[in-house]
Amino acid sequence: MTRTYTRFELAENQLTSAIGLFVTGRDRFSVITLAGAADVLLSRLVMNQGQENFTQRLGKQDAERNTPVALAAHGKAINDLLFINQLKHMDDGDDGFIELDPEECALRR
Amino acid sequence: MSRFHKGDIAKTQLQTAVFMFLEGRDRSSVITLAGAASGILDTMVRRSGQEAFLDYAPRVYRDLGGQMPKRSAYLHHINTRLGVIAHKHLWEEDSDTIELDLEQKAADVLPSQTTSRSTVKKNICEGIPELVLAQPGRSWHDGQVQNGA
Numbered sequence: 001m002t003r004t005y006t007r008f009e010l011a012e013n014q015l016t017s018a019i020g021l022f023v024t025g026r027d028r029f030s031v032i033t034l035a036g037a038a039d040v041l042l043s044r045l046v047m048n049q050g051q052e053n054f055t056q057r058l059g060k061q062d063a064e065r066n067t068p069v070a071l072a073a074h075g076k077a078i079n080d081l082l083f084i085n086q087l088k089h090m091d092d093g094d095d096g097f098i099e100l101d102p103e104e105c106a107l108r109r
Numbered sequence: 110m111s112r113f114h115k116g117d118i119a120k121t122q123l124q125t126a127v128f129m130f131l132e133g134r135d136r137s138s139v140i141t142l143a144g145a146a147s148g149i150l151d152t153m154v155r156r157s158g159q160e161a162f163l164d165y166a167p168r169v170y171r172d173l174g175g176q177m178p179k180r181s182a183y184l185h186h187i188n189t190r191l192g193v194i195a196h197k198h199l200w201e202e203d204s205d206t207i208e209l210d211l212e213q214k215a216a217d218v219l220p221s222q223t224t225s226r227s228t229v230k231k232n233i234c235e236g237i238p239e240l241v242l243a244q245p246g247r248s249w250h251d252g253q254v255q256n257g258a
Contacts, residue, residue, distance in 0.1 A: 002210040007203070010137050010196055017138035021125070029118050030125040033145045034138055037197040044199040087118055088145035090152040096115045 011041035018109070028102035029087050035109040036084040054078075082109050119149035130219060136211035137196055143218040144193035163187070191218045 018034035021027060046053040052060070055074045062069045079085050082105045086098050126142035129135060147162075154161040163184055171177040178186070188194045192214040195207050 001212070002208055004206050004208050005211070006206050007199055008205075010207070013135045013137035014141055014196065017129070017135045027121050027125045029121050030138075030142050033122060034141055037141045040197055041199045044201070044203075048201070048205075086115070087122070088148040090115050090149040092152065094115070094152070096153075097112055098115065098118075099110050099112050101110050102113075 007041050008045060011038040011045070014038040015042075022106055028106040031106040032082060032084065032102070032109050033087050035106075036079070036082065036087075039109075084109075115149045116153055119146040119153070122146045123150075127219060130215055136215035139215040140192045140211070140218050141196045143215075144188065144191065144197070147193075193218070 014034045015038040018031045018038065021034070022031045043053040043055060047056070055071055055078065058074050059069060059071045062074075083098060083100050086100075090096060122142045123146040126139045126146065129142070130139045151161045151163055155164070163180060166187070167178050167180065167183045170183075185194075192209055192211070195209065
């Protein structure tokens, strides 16, 4: 049945699942993917409220240290660090292998 | 630090999606996980010389009288139609709410990843209950796709 959902609900659903999977010791890759998707929605919602999200806060700290980094670069660095995109994309030139610590990435996510 | 192949990662996420679907758990998560697996499986299927869903479905659309949509346009269309994009992207101009049939989209997104006959997908689907694999495919081609959009 079609109904209206707030974007927050969609993020909340996924984040709740991610936490549920994590605390029950299930698949860490799914924890990372779900938390990553929720993060994208929540970050935008925070910005829409006129508040500062995590990425913006990092950018501000860099600017205060006179080492400004573009926000997009910050976002990409976080995604790369936690392998967010690697868990949902495979490019044509990709050999398909990645090295990561799923437990650590899931916990940090 | 461990080394993983993305095929195994896709399989794991897809199995989690199927598990959550069959257990009646959150449909948003089913959609996101199946969508993530799709982003990996699509490339693996094509590399194996098989026809991926994203090549098959546009061909059906064309054969039914439509134009052959570009692959990227069809990918966007399918991900929008299945609710994948709504669960992982949000732009400034988007509204705060969205109308979705989460149950239907979750039911649709799984067969799109599990019903291919390709060898790669067969291997990936090992361990996924036959109940899910047996679900009939849906009419993916009945929406409007802008050629070259």
